[in-house]
Amino acid sequence: MTHEEYKKASLISKEEAQRSLFNEYFNYVYTIVFSRLRSCARREDIEECVSDSFADIYIYYDESRELSGDISGFIGTVARRKAADMYSRLTHKNITTVSVDDEEAAELEAPDNTEEIIENKDIRTRLLNCVNLLGEPDSVIIIQKYFFRRTSKEIAEIVSMSPEAVRMRTSRALTRLRKKLTEMNISL
Numbered sequence: 001m002t003h004e005e006y007k008k009a010s011l012i013s014k015e016e017a018q019r020s021l022f023n024e025y026f027n028y029v030y031t032i033v034f035s036r037l038r039s040c041a042r043r044e045d046i047e048e049c050v051s052d053s054f055a056d057i058y059i060y061y062d063e064s065r066e067l068s069g070d071i072s073g074f075i076g077t078v079a080r081r082k083a084a085d086m087y088s089r090l091t092h093k094n095i096t097t098v099s100v101d102d103e104e105a106a107e108l109e110a111p112d113n114t115e116e117i118i119e120n121k122d123i124r125t126r127l128l129n130c131v132n133l134l135g136e137p138d139s140v141i142i143i144q145k146y147f148f149r150r151t152s153k154e155i156a157e158i159v160s161m162s163p164e165a166v167r168m169r170t171s172r173a174l175t176r177l178r179k180k181l182t183e184m185n186i187s188l
Helices: 003-012 014-037 043-060 072-093 103-107 114-133 138-147 152-159 163-183
Strands: none
Touching: 003 014, 014 043, 014 072, 014 114, 014 138, 014 152, 043 072, 114 138, 114 163, 138 152, 138 163, 152 163
16 A cells, blocks of 8 residues: 555545555554564453554554655554564563672573574574565465464455465465475475
């Protein structure tokens, strides 16, 4: 959606313009938020962050300004900032500090499998990058199916397709994903 399209829709009906914006950019915002929060947030937290992102978009986007072009940059920035804020809130709760001079500090050690943890994180990051390279809607379908364990019917509602089309796209996307991973010497 361009700035001009949103501006024209807002003149007719602010609510309808916001609904159109939501329908067009939901998957984009959800993917941004999910990729940032998947390691520390529950599904409800991710959905809350997506909702908060759209609330901020509606509040702060000024359609009366003279702009041209796509508004996805603004939307992506708002989503990334909201996700970063929520990430900080969620991870800050889990951090405990111990003074170096404290007796407990001597008892704290890194886990024995630190190298394995780092390697797995690197593989997950590379995997997610490959999934994102599939493009829309394939990346959304794969993330919803294999990260959130949603059914084809649930995914169909999210991406506005039939469940059969979702299953077909999943199959094709997995084939493309396997090829990309093989090229990167990653085997799962």
